[in-house]
Amino acid sequence: SQELEQSPQSLIVQEGKNLTINCTSSKTLYGLYWYKQKYGEGLIFLMMLQKGGEEKSHEKITAKLDEKKQQSSLHITASQPSHAGIYLCGADPVTGNQFYFGTGTSLTVIP
Amino acid sequence: DSGVTQTPKHLITATGQRVTLRCSPRSGDLSVYWYQQSLDQGLQFLIQYYNGEERAKGNILERFSAQQFPDLHSELNLSSLELGDSALYFCASSVAGGPVSLSETQYFGPGTRLLVL
Numbered sequence: 001s002q003e004l005e006q007s008p009q010s011l012i013v014q015e016g017k018n019l020t021i022n023c024t025s026s027k028t029l030y031g032l033y034w035y036k037q038k039y040g041e042g043l044i045f046l047m048m049l050q051k052g053g054e055e056k057s058h059e060k061i062t063a064k065l066d067e068k069k070q071q072s073s074l075h076i077t078a079s080q081p082s083h084a085g086i087y088l089c090g091a092d093p094v095t096g097n098q099f100y101f102g103t104g105t106s107l108t109v110i111p
Numbered sequence: 112d113s114g115v116t117q118t119p120k121h122l123i124t125a126t127g128q129r130v131t132l133r134c135s136p137r138s139g140d141l142s143v144y145w146y147q148q149s150l151d152q153g154l155q156f157l158i159q160y161y162n163g164e165e166r167a168k169g170n171i172l173e174r175f176s177a178q179q180f181p182d183l184h185s186e187l188n189l190s191s192l193e194l195g196d197s198a199l200y201f202c203a204s205s206v207a208g209g210p211v212s213l214s215e216t217q218y219f220g221p222g223t224r225l226l227v228l
Contacts, residue, residue, distance in 0.1 A: 033216070042113065042201060043219040088154060090217075098169055099144070101154040 003027070004089055006102030013079050014110050021074045021105045023089030032065050032072045033090040037104070043088065046074075081109045114138065115204050115220035123226045129190040132223045136183055136204030142166065143185040144205070144217055145177055149198035160185055161207075192227045199224050 005024045013019050023032065031050045035043040047056045049065035049072060056063050060083075062075045076083055089102040114137035124130055136143050145157040147170075156169035160179035171177075174192075179185045189196060203217035 035219075040199070040222075040224070042115075042221045043203075044113075045216055045218060048216055090154075098167065099156045099159075101146075101156075103153050 003093065003098075003100040004091060004102035006089055006105055008105060009103065010106040010108070012108045012110065015080060016078050019076050019079055019107070021087050021089075021107075023072045023074070023091075023102050025070045025091060025093065027070070027093035029069050029091040029093055031091060032063075032069070034063050034072070034074050035088045035090060035101075037086040037088060039086070046087075076107075079107075079109045081111055083107060084109045113218040113220065115202060115218050117200075117202055117220035117223050119223060120221065121224045121226075123228065124192060125228055126192055126194060128192050128227075129188065130192065130225065132187040132189070132200050132202075132225075134185045134187070134202030134204075134220060136185070136202075137218055140204035140206055140218070141183065142205045142207060143179055143183070144203040145171075145185070145187050146201040146203065147198045148201060148222075149195075152198075154201075157187070189225070194227050197225055197227045 007022050033048050034046040037043045047063045052067040052069045054065045060077045065072045084107055086104045086106050088104045092099045116135045118133045141162045144159045148154045157171040158177050159167040163179050174190050177187045199222045201219050201222045203219045205217045
């Protein structure tokens, strides 16, 4: 979706390394969601951010939303093979009645 | 397991045909969302229903329609199918529909893989 730009498109990291995925919108967002998708399967909800400057962590994954509520980053610390998959950000902008997803970041973790 | 079920899991059909995809939301969820995921378009929002009423519409073609029944399950009808309709179709559900935004945590089903030959 052009509404949400996600980078990088793909990432290959060695197990144990840290990594960051970014999600940027040209519009202010009500909420920003991060999902993980295993190839060909449904999306698994990871985190939701709604307040500017908010940061949430779950196990080794931390997500932040900037003060303007237009950009979010997902950071994985000490990556493991179980982190492999496609990470998608999703959001709905303040204007309009739509829900968009980013293009996804494919993460491969090499043992 | 998200608690959202979708049937069938796979569907193979021919161009020009009509198919119906079914979704049962999590217990207690009033909203159902439909999405299409294809390689070239990514994941696109199609339509949302909240407690039986259409709540929001996305990039849904006129050949596609959906409805939500009193028991809250939903069906997505795809007609006059074209090769380009081949995709993964997901439904998701959430507790509420939100009067202002769609910002509700959505739980996704496993998807229906549609192949149009």
